[in-house]
Amino acid sequence: MEYFLQQLINGLTLGSIYGLIAIGYTMVYGIIGMINFAHGDIFMVGSFIALATFLALVAIGISALPLILFITLLVAMLFTSAWGWTVERLAYRPLRGSFRLAPLITAIGMSIVLQNFVQITQGARVKPLPPQIQGGVTLIEGVTENGTIAVQLSYMQMIIIATTLALMIGFSLLISKTSLGRSQRACEQDQKMAALLGVNVDRTISLTFVMGAALAAVAGFMFLLLYGVIDFYIGFLAGVKAFTAAVLGGIGSLPGAMLGGLLIGLIEVFWSGYFSVEYKDVAAFSILVIVLIFMPSGLLGKPEVEKV
C-alpha cells in the first residue's frame, strides 16, 4: 500500500511534465493539424537553457534558491519561446497550405537540426546537476518485514505539481477568456474564414508555437530538477510519450492533454515499479497503439464522424 502510494505520487509528478509538453502538441495539432515533431526537442532545448541559466545565476553569486529558480524559469520560458517561434517561422510557415507531408518532413528535419545543434555546441555527454531542492514531507510510515517504508512527498514534487496546476489554470483562462484564445479557436475552425474576419492567422499560429514552447521550457526545467541529468537526446522519447498523452487525452483538448500526461506518467511509473523497468517504453507505446485502435478520438476528444 505504501509502495503503491509512493508510486502514485511519483507517477503524478512525471505525468505533470508529460502533460506540459503534451499541451504544446495538442495546441499545434488543434490549430494547424500537424504533428510538430520538433516539439520534443524544443523541450530538450528548454532544459539546456534552464541548466545554463541556473549555473550562470549561481556563478554571478545569487544565493537565494527561490530567486534563482524563479529567474531560471522565466529566462528558460522566454528564450525557449524564441526557439519555438523560429522553428515555426523557418520550417512550417513557408509550407502553410502546402501538402500534408511537407511540414511533417521539415518537422523531422528540424528535430534532427536541434538535436545536433545542441550536441555540437554543448557536447554529447550527459549533464548531471546535483539535486537542488532536498527534503520533503513524510506522509505515511509503514512497517513491513524488510523494515520501514515511508511515503514521501518531496518539496521538489510539490513544486512540480503546483507549478503545473498553476500554469494549467492560467492557460485555460488565457484560452477561454482572452481575444488571443478566441483567435486561436477561430483559426482551429476555419483559417480562411478567420482571416477574412480580421484575425491575424500567422500571428495567432506563431503565438501558439510560442506558448507551446514556453510550457515545454517549464517541463524541461522540471525534468532537469527532477532527474538531475539531461542530454541532447531526451527530447525524442519525452516527445513521443507526450504526444501519446495528447492523443490519449483527445488531441486538440487542453484538459485532455493534461489528463493524458498524468495517465502516461502513472502507467510508466507503475509499470516500472511492478513489472520491468526495461520495458517501460514499450508499455507507453503499447498504450498509444491500443488507444488509437479502440478509441481514436481519445478520452476527452470529440468523436469524428466520417463524412461521405
Add this chain to the structure above:
Amino acid sequence: MTAAQNTARMAESVKDAAIAAFLVAVLGFFFFALRTDIGTGGLDLTYRWGLWLIAIAITFGVRLALNLFVFKAAKPITSGIKITVPSGVTSVVGRFLGPVLLIVALCLPFILMALFPNRDRQFIDLAILIMTYVMLGWGLNIVVGLAGLLDLGYVAFYAVGAYSFALLAQYFEIGFWTALPLAGLLAAFWGIILGYPVLRLRGDYLAIVTLAFGEIIRVVLLNWYEFTGGPDGISGIPKPSFFGLEFSRTGGFADFFGLDYDTIHRFIYLYYIILVLALITNFVTLRLRKLPIGRAWEALREDEIACRSLGINTTNTKLTAFSIGAMFAGFAGSFFATRQGFISPESFTFLESAIILAIVVLGGLGSQVGVVIASVVMIGGIEILRNLGFLKEIFGPDFEPTQYRMLIFGLAMVLIMVWKPRGIISSRNPSAVYKERKKISSDMVAQGEGH
C-alpha cells in the same frame, strides 16, 4: 532602377539582416556563449563570447549578401524560392535519366576502380550503402508514395529482415541465399500482423502508431538479451557465397576463376547483389503500378471513400501495400546484415525511418527516379562530409567535420522541402493510356488521407 529605390532596398536588406543577426544572438546565447561541461566539482560553465559574436557576425553578413545578391530584393529566404526550369529541358532529361542511371549503375564498380584506384573499396562501399537506401526508398515508396499510407516505422521491417537472417544463421546455420526469401516473408508477415489492426487509422495517427511499432520492436530487440544479444547485437553473420564459392584467400572465388585474390571482389559482388535486389524492387513496383492492385493503391491515396463505393476492399488493399513494402525492407535488412557481418538495435532507430521517408518525400512521392536522386544527394552528401579532413587545416585541429553531418542533413531536409514541397520529381505517369500519354502535374495528385 533609381538610386532612391536602391537605397530603400539596401536599407531593407540591412534591416532584415540585422533582425536575423539579433535572432541568432538570442537563440545562440545559451548555446554559443555559454557551455556547460562536467568539471571537478560538478558542472562547470565556460564562456565563449568570441564564438557567439562570430556567429552573429556571420549571420548578418551572409544574410545581407543573400538579400542583396541572391534574392535581389529584401525578401526573406523562407517566403519561397522559385527556380523554374523550361519544361522542354525536363521532359528530355526525364526520358533519358532512367536508362542513363541504369547504365551508370551497372558499370559503377569498374568506373570507380578506374577513376579512384586507391580508394575504390571505399567508394564501392559507399555505392552499396546508397543502393541500400535506394532499395529501401523504393520499398517505402509503395507504401507512402502509391498507397498514401504514412509509415514512420518502416525501419521495423528492415530490422525484422536483418535479425531474421542473423538469427537463422546463428541458430540454424542457414546461408544468405536461403535466408533472403525467408527474411522477406517474415517481414511481410510482420507487416500484416502490425498492419491489420492499425491500417484503418487516419494519416497522422497511422504515422504515429507505426512510429510506436518501430520503437517497440527496437526496445524488444534491445532488452531480449537471451535471444537477440541485446545491445551487444549479433556478430559473425556469414557473408554470401557466389554459387557456393566463398570469397576467401584460397579455394574460393578468385581461385576458381583464376584471379589474384583481392578483397575488392567481395565488395563488387555485394554491390551487384544489392543492385539486383533494388532492380527487382523497382521492376515489381513498376509492374504493380500498371496492375489493378497498383491502380487500387493510387485510387486509395486519392479517395478512400470512392474506392469503397467501387467495391474495393480497402483493408486488404492497404495490407498488400504495407506487407509488400515490408517484404522489400526485409530483403534489404538481410542484405544489410550480411554486408555488415554485425547488427545491433542501434542500426534501427527512428532516425533511419526518418531518413528513408525523407528520401521518398524529397525525391517526389511515387517517383522511382526521384528516390535515386534523393538517395545519392542525401546519403552521398552525408558521406562526403566525412571526408572533409582538409577543413581541419582551416579551422584548427579541434574541428571535427563529421559531427556536422547530421546537422547539415537536417538543414538540407528543411531547405529542400521548403524549396520543393512536392519533391524533386513530382509529376505522375498515368498507369494506362487510351491515346496519348500525358504527365499529370503534382497539384492534382493527392498525398493520402487526412488532408
Add this chain to the structure above:
Amino acid sequence: METAMKTTSSHNWDHNVVLSVEHLTMRFGGLVAVNDLSFNVGRGDITALIGPNGAGKTTVFNCVTGFYKPTEGRIVMRHGAGFQAEKIEALTRTGRQYDDDGDDRVFLLERMPDFEISKRAKVARTFQNIRLFGGMTALENLLVAQHNPLMIASSMTIGGIFNLPGYRKARAEAIDFAAYWLEKTGLIDRADDPAADLPYGAQRRLEIARAMCIRPHLLCLDEPAAGLNPRESTELNELLQYIRQDHDTSILLIEHDMGVVMQISDHVVVLDYGQKIADGSAESVRNDPKVISAYLGVDEDEVEAVEETIDQAIREAEEHEPDSDKGGKS
C-alpha cells in the same frame, strides 16, 4: 400490403422490385435522421428521392450503399424478378448476408460492408460533392471501377506480374468497356486527362460513367444535376434514360431540381424530417398537398391557394424552357 397491391397495381414498384427499404431507422445519438421509412424501387424505373434540405435523403443513400449501418430496418436488393418473399425471409433468419444461388440472387444490404454492396449486390453510387480520383486520368478512374474483375483476371496480381495472355485480354477488354462509357458520356477526347482537370459538368458525367463500370443493377445518384447548366442538365436526362433502357439498370436519385425530377422520374418518394410523406408517380406527388406544404413550409389547409399559384408558375415555365427553375437548389 405488398401482396395486396401486387394484383391491383400496374406500377413496377409494386410488383417488380429491385430494391426495397423496409422500416429503415437511422439515429445519430439523439438525432433521428430517418424514421421508419419504407419504399420500393421498381426494376427499370427511375426513382427520385426528394425532400427539403435535411430531410434525410443522403442518409438513406448512405444506408443503402453501406456507408452507414442502419439502426433498424431491412434493405433488400434483388437481382431476379418478383418479390421472392420466402427466400428473403429464410435468408433473414439465417443471419447470412446474401443468397447468390442461381439468377435470382437476393442481398440484405444492411448486413453487408460497403465495398461488398458494390462488388456483389451491384449497387453503384455517386456523391453529392464529386469524389473522383483527381490525380488519375479519366480512363484510370474507369479502370479502378473494374478492379474486382481485373483482379481475378490477373490471378490476384501473380498472373499480372508476368503479363500472362489471359490478363492482357481482360485488360484490353476493360479499356474497351471504359472507352465505351467515355464515348457515351462525351468524354472520350479527355480520356488521358486527369479527372481534376475536367470542367465541373464533365466531372459529374465521369462519376456516372465510373459508377456504370461496375455494371450495376441499381445506380444511386446523389444530386446528379447540381451545378449543371441547362444544356448539361438536358444531356444528363438523356444519359439517364439511355442507362435505364439499354443497360437494364434501375436508377435511384436524389435531386433538388424539380425540372429534372418531374421530367424523368417514373416514381417519386418524398421525405420530410426523416419520414415518408408521399410516394407515387411524378404526377400524383406533384399534386399532393402534403408535399407542397413540406416544400413551402405552409399548413396543409393553405395549400390549395398556393398550389394554384404554383401550377400557374409551372405552366408558364414550361412554355419557355423546361429548366428555368434551376436556381433553387443547394
